Amino acid sequence: MPITHFIVKWPDDTEMRxxxxxxxxxxxxRPGEYAIDEFLxxxxxxxxxxxxxVRAKFGYACSSAMDxxxxxxxxxxxxxxxxAACVTVLSVD
Known part of the structure; x- marks a missing residue:
């Protein structure tokens, strides 16, 4: 199962992978701006x-996704x- 990362920029310009x-x-x-509640x-x-x-393929949920x-x-x-706080998704790869 291919791992995917997405990079988020919070309203204070902090980025999180x-x-x-x-x-x-x-x-x-998708990359773009989301209202905070919509993003969440x-x-x-x-x-x-x-x-x-993951559960469908391996029989158990992915705890890393929930973490x-x-x-x-x-x-x-x-x-x-x-x-009006917004979160920007910078990339999904």
Whole structure:
């Protein structure tokens, strides 16, 4: 299963390289700007789908995908209360 990384730029211009165990994240995330809540919803669905692909192939969920989701969720916390906060997906590869 090909690993895919996506790079996110937070509202304070901090960049984060994120991990997915599957290319399925490309079906969810594309480079561009997302409202914070939209990004969180989309990233969560992408990582759950990636973990589900691992489960379908190997019989167990991908804990690394869920760990990545937890890192994203914690990183987003300071921005959730900022009106019009946006996250930019710089790349998905």
């Amino acid at each position: 994120c991990y997915s165990p599957s290319t399925v994240v490309r079906d969810f995330l 919803d989309t990233a969560n669905r992408a990582l759950v789908a990636a973990s589900d692909r 990545q989701w937890n890192v994203i969720e914690r990183a987003a916390e300071p921005y959730r209360s900022i009106p």
